Structure formats: structure tokens, C-alpha cells
Amino acid sequence: MDNLKEKAFQDKIDQDTRIEPKDWMPENYRKALIRQISQHAHSEIVGMLPEGNWVTRAPNLRRKVALLAKVQDEAGHGLYLYAAAETLGVSRDDLIDQLHTGKAKYSSIFNYPTISWADMGTIGWLVDGAAIMNQVPLCRCSYGPYARAMVRVCKEESFHQRQGYEILLTLSRGTEAQKQMLQDSVNRWWWPSLMMFGPSDSDSPHSAQSMAWKIKRFSNDELRQRFVDACVDQARILGVTLPDPDLKWNEERGHYDFGEIDWDEFWQVVKGHGPCNKDRIETRVKAYEDGAWVREAATAYAEKQAKRKEKVA
Amino acid sequence: MNKDLHNYIIQLGDNSLILGHRISEWCGHGPVLEQDIALTNIALDHVGQARMYYQLAATMEPGKTEDDYAYLRTVTEYKNLLLLEQENKDFGYTIARSFYYDQFHLLILRVLKSCGNKDLSEIAAQAYKEVSYHCRFSSDWVKRLGDGTEESHRRIQRALDEFFPYTAEFFAPSEADNYMAGKYGVDLSKLSSQWSVIVENIVREATLTMPTTPYPQLGGKQGRHSEKLGFILTELQYMQRTYPNSTW
Numbered sequence A: 001m002d003n004l005k006e007k008a009f010q011d012k013i014d015q016d017t018r019i020e021p022k023d024w025m026p027e028n029y030r031k032a033l034i035r036q037i038s039q040h041a042h043s044e045i046v047g048m049l050p051e052g053n054w055v056t057r058a059p060n061l062r063r064k065v066a067l068l069a070k071v072q073d074e075a076g077h078g079l080y081l082y083a084a085a086e087t088l089g090v091s092r093d094d095l096i097d098q099l100h101t102g103k104a105k106y107s108s109i110f111n112y113p114t115i116s117w118a119d120m121g122t123i124g125w126l127v128d129g130a131a132i133m134n135q136v137p138l139c140r141c142s143y144g145p146y147a148r149a150m151v152r153v154c155k156e157e158s159f160h161q162r163q164g165y166e167i168l169l170t171l172s173r174g175t176e177a178q179k180q181m182l183q184d185s186v187n188r189w190w191w192p193s194l195m196m197f198g199p200s201d202s203d204s205p206h207s208a209q210s211m212a213w214k215i216k217r218f219s220n221d222e223l224r225q226r227f228v229d230a231c232v233d234q235a236r237i238l239g240v241t242l243p244d245p246d247l248k249w250n251e252e253r254g255h256y257d258f259g260e261i262d263w264d265e266f267w268q269v270v271k272g273h274g275p276c277n278k279d280r281i282e283t284r285v286k287a288y289e290d291g292a293w294v295r296e297a298a299t300a301y302a303e304k305q306a307k308r309k310e311k312v313a
Numbered sequence B: 001m002n003k004d005l006h007n008y009i010i011q012l013g014d015n016s017l018i019l020g021h022r023i024s025e026w027c028g029h030g031p032v033l034e035q036d037i038a039l040t041n042i043a044l045d046h047v048g049q050a051r052m053y054y055q056l057a058a059t060m061e062p063g064k065t066e067d068d069y070a071y072l073r074t075v076t077e078y079k080n081l082l083l084l085e086q087e088n089k090d091f092g093y094t095i096a097r098s099f100y101y102d103q104f105h106l107l108i109l110r111v112l113k114s115c116g117n118k119d120l121s122e123i124a125a126q127a128y129k130e131v132s133y134h135c136r137f138s139s140d141w142v143k144r145l146g147d148g149t150e151e152s153h154r155r156i157q158r159a160l161d162e163f164f165p166y167t168a169e170f171f172a173p174s175e176a177d178n179y180m181a182g183k184y185g186v187d188l189s190k191l192s193s194q195w196s197v198i199v200e201n202i203v204r205e206a207t208l209t210m211p212t213t214p215y216p217q218l219g220g221k222q223g224r225h226s227e228k229l230g231f232i233l234t235e236l237q238y239m240q241r242t243y244p245n246s247t248w
Helices: A002-014 A027-052 A061-086 A092-100 A118-140 A144-172 A176-195 A207-212 A220-238 A263-273 A277-290 A292-312 B003-024 B033-060 B066-071 B091-112 B118-146 B150-171 B175-184 B188-205 B228-236 B238-242
Strands: A248-250 A255-257
Touching: A027 A061, A027 A092, A027 A118, A027 A144, A027 A207, A027 A277, A061 A092, A061 A118, A061 A144, A061 B003, A061 B033, A061 B066, A092 A277, A118 A144, A118 A176, A118 A220, A144 A176, A144 A220, A176 A220, A176 A263, A220 A255, A263 A277, A277 A292, A292 B118, A292 B150, B003 B033, B003 B066, B003 B091, B003 B175, B003 B228, B033 B066, B033 B091, B033 B118, B066 B238, B091 B118, B091 B150, B091 B188, B118 B150, B118 B188, B150 B188, B175 B188, B228 B238
Parallel strands: none
Antiparallel strands: A248 A255
16 A cells, blocks of 8 residues: 555655645655754754854944845744655754754754854855855655745845845955955855764765655755855855865866865764854753743743633623 | 034934844844844844935935944943843734833934925935834734733833833933924824823734833933943944954
8 A cells, every 4th residue: 555655655756746745755854854944944043153153343334234134034044944844743842952063953054153254245245155056946846845946046046145245345455454354264164064064975864865755856965065065166266275285177077166164073072062053052052941921921921812712791 | 513413313223223223132032033034134234224324314424424424432422222232032022112112212203304404304204114013013913922922021011011111212202302302393292192002002903911110210311321231232343343444
């Protein structure tokens, strides 16, 4: 019976028919999606912290407003991604609990510190840029609610990317100190941004199945290559050097060659030992715990109001 | 330049900026995702309003920009209300601070949007819509917290009590306020009783007790601030002070 169902399911996928919440789906498909969508939602929420770190120190009012609005967009993305995950039969509370207890992962990039204003630009350019590379194909992901959420997320992300790049462009035309700030920031964020595409295809445990299910459309290495190719010209316009001595055009491949990623660093951060892993989770847990009395009050109030209405009716 | 009018506009801008800055500190730390988003929205409204006021002030003072007012003035040059620089502490204090101010802010904007100064009335008309929402947000939360759990009741009552002495400053006129009353009929003394009635009604509905005190806290409009404003400006102005004369 399940075999028949599974075949019908795979046929649908192969014909590019979207899977919707009420459709039958294999348990592992459901699990894989919950894992991926919730990781994505957590990344948005934890991702608010490194940029939120500069909200009170933005260099002028225009930038302050733009940064606040950007971080708010991320909260919004988190909200509809949690909602998309909930269509698969999990609750937001359970997912948040998994984040707080370290069971669920989020994008490792947010475990790096933002130590200068230039980081607000670099995060937009490189981090949001890498996220877009990863996410645009997800707009055609086989699961309907996720694909639809991603359409909106990607629109906003590409706005963020342009905004980040524009911050850097301004620095590149500024004083010596601003140019240094820019180069230093690119030095720190370049390699972690390349790591955002995940391990090489041969070391990526979930990739093959995700491709068959059309949750994923391109391999980690393919997307990483595309990203590098796109960044080189953008770096030239900014007048910054990408910190990779092996980066050079390969005529034969029609792509840029680039150096080996430090996979030890990658796994160190993924396993929870990056520069900010502890801080990030502690901050999220504190916000959640400090807010408990507020959430309880809202629930109690809503219950009282409902009872009052009942009495009137 | 009309010094009184200019000071008045700066007073409005400073109120918006400092409260907006305080609320923006919540960004990423809210008690629940939806409230995080709502607080950020409100912070954005306030900072947006500050920009409109500072831009207007800059038209009266050749060579100045909005950022000069925000980033290059000292504590004693800031004219915001003392209440607005008080720390967020917890969600209850944040709500209490906004609740008292939002209701006052709406009353002021109602007068300003039909006052004879066209520039100010245009800004006020736009801000009025935003602040109507702020009032709904903060008063709904006063009710939820007041009539929620025992703990939330205790916490919001404490916050309302602690911040109440600062509300006297809303109605204690500065020279700029006196000028606005004489020239444009923006008369604070007429707003005081309206404010009390509105606030008291909501506090009562929230099953809370209206605080009273004979000891007001005054001075913000004259630049006599609490110790907290200096730290706000330290963060706010860090980049402009560290890298002067740069374009961002």
C-alpha cells in the first residue's frame, strides 16, 4: 500500500506537481522538510542578532532606519517559515525548544561577530548574496508552502543584498579609514560565506535524497561556484581584494578556481564551538525566558476575555 | 531664525529619536516574535518622525543636516522628556513608558495637525496615524498585563508607579512650549486633564491603580537629563564621533 503511495508521490514530484500539506507524503520527506524549514527559520531569528548589534550604533539616521527595517524583515521571514513548518504538523514552540536545546541547527555564519559597521554591508553583500544563491532555487521546491514563502523571502533578500552592497560602495569611496574597514570586513567574512553552501557534495549527508525529492535543485558545490563567479566582479568594483591567493580565472572550465575551504573551522563552528555560538543561543534563551511572563499574561487575558464574551452571549 | 520655533521642533525630534532608540534596543529580544516585529515597527515610526522634524529644523538653519542634530549634540543640548530616556528594564516598563507618552503624544499631534504652521501640521498629520496605532498597542498591553496573571499585574503596576513622576514634565511648559501656546494655540495646560481622563480610564479597565505623587521629575526640556542619556548618546554617536566628517 505504502509502496503504491510512495510511487504516486514520486510521480508527482517528477512531474513538478507541488506537494501540499494535506497530500500524503513519506515520513522521511516530512522530516527532511521540517528539518530544513525550521533550520531556515532559526537562521532568520538568530540572524537578527549580529545585525541587531549595530542598530543602536548605525552611523546616520538613514542607515539606522534601513538597518532596523532589514532586521525586522528577518523576523518576518522567521515568522512565515515557522508557519510553513507548522503545516507539516509541528508547533512553533517545539521548534524553538529544539533551537534552545541545541537539537536544531541554524546557519553557522551567524556565529561570527559583527565588529565594525562595514560588517553590515558585508553581511548584505556576501551573506545575503550566498543565501539568495541557495534560496532562489527553493522557490521551485516541491513543497508548496515552503516554495511560496521563499518567493517573498527572496524578493526581500535581494533588496537587502543591494542595500548591503551600497553600504560598501559608500565606504569604498570614503576616507582611508573607511576603506580599511571595508577590506578588513571582507577578509573576515569571505571564507565563512563560502562555507554557507555546506560541505562538498561528497560529504553532504542529506543532499542526494533532497535532490531526488526536489527539495534541493543544485548541489552545494555548484551553488558555491556560481557565488564565487558572481562575487569577483563585484569585489573589483568595490576595490577590495578577496582573501584567496588561489582565486583565478580558469579559461578551460569557464569558472574561477578558488582555494580550499578550511573544513576544520567549518565543523568546529557547526558543532557549536565558533566565536559566538554560545552568545547567540544564550541571548535567544534569555529573550524567551524573560518573555515568559508576558506570554502567560496574554494567554490568561485572552481566556478571561473569551469567558466574558460567553457570559454576555 | 525663530529660536523658539526651532527649539520646539528639536524638542519634538528629540522625543521621537530617544524613544525610538530605546525601543529599537528590543529588536531581536522581544518576548515573542510578533511583538518583536511590532516593537520594531514602532521604533521605526519614531525614528522616521525624528528625521522629519530634524529635516524641518535644518531648513531653518543653513548648513545643518538631520544628522547634525542627532549625532553632534551633547547631553545638555538634547531637549527630550526625561521619561523617554529611561531604560527598557522589562517589557512592562517599556509598555508603561510608551503608554503614558503615546497618549500625550496623540493629544499634542491632534492640536499640531490643525495648527497654523503648515510644515508642522503636515508632519503631525502623518505622525498622528502612526501614533494612533502606538496608543492602541500600548494601551492593549496595559490591559493584557494588568488583567493577565498576578505576576503581570504586579509588574505593570510597579512600572506605572515608577514612571508616573516623569509624566508631570509633559505639561510643564518650556519657553518653546509657551511660544507655541501663544502663537499657535498649542496649549499644554488644556491637555493635562484630557490626558488624565484617558489614562485613568484605561488603567482602571486594566484593573490597575492610578498612581499619584506630589514629587514631579522635571528638566529634560531644559537639557537637565538623567545619567542615562549620556550612555544612549555614547552608542548613538559612536561612529560619527570616532570617524568625523565621513559619509556613510
